Amino acid sequence: MQEEPYGEVFLINKPLEWTSFDVVKKVRNALRIKKVGHAGTLDPLATGLLIVCAGKMTKQIESFMGQEKEYTGTFVIGETTESFDLEKPVIPVADPSRITFEDVQKAVKQLTGSILQVPPMHSAIKVDGKRVYEAARAGKEVKMEPRPVEVREFEVTRFENNEIDFRIVCSKGTYIRSIARDLGDLLEVGAYMKSLCRTRIGSSLLADAKELPELIEEIKLRKHEDL
Missing domain, CATH: 3.30.2350.10 (Pseudouridine synthase)
Incomplete structure (x- = not known):
């Protein structure tokens, strides 16, 4: 049976002085896949909710970007x-x-x-x-x-x-x-x-977002368990 293509959406609390691309790069390296992007730039001096999409969920980026x-x-x-x-x-x-x-x-x-x-x-x-x-x-x-x-x-x-x-x-x-x-x-x-x-x-809240170091650890742990 063919495995479903991977796709995931991450809600992240962007750290101060990080660019949105810095966060994407960190997630991409942890996942070890190329298809990772964010749904709406936050300036380096801004913090808060950054939606990062991976795999097939990158197709949803535009719809997230259009939300309030x-x-x-x-x-x-x-x-x-x-x-x-x-x-x-x-x-x-x-x-x-x-x-x-x-x-x-x-x-x-x-x-x-x-x-x-x-x-x-x-x-x-x-x-x-x-x-x-x-x-x-x-x-x-x-x-x-x-x-x-x-x-x-x-x-x-x-x-x-x-x-x-x-x-x-x-x-x-x-x-x-x-x-x-x-x-x-x-x-x-x-x-x-x-x-x-x-x-x-939209309906995605900062209250439900993860801190970046915590998320990266979770991804790495998951990858280790999959080996």
């Missing part, structure tokens, strides 16, 4: 960075002490619902066949067109000491760093994303 995402994190106002996260040095913009919770809520309302969003220059989007972050790192400007995205929920869970903790539920293709930039522009004091964690993709 949920994030939590922190924006800082009064300062910004070139990348709108901590990948680049922090630059002071304006004194944010006059900004009230009501001001923040008003700006948040303008960034909720169906909106047009310009992706950040430091992103993996391709323009004319090239990744825009490559142009950004080379100091070149690339014209980025606004794209329609859906921010279904944008909740402020804390506002103090110039920090805004948030929970955002959004569609595929939404950049949280762009929300930080646009929030800073609306408040006229600048902003950047201090931290980001993806907590959900």
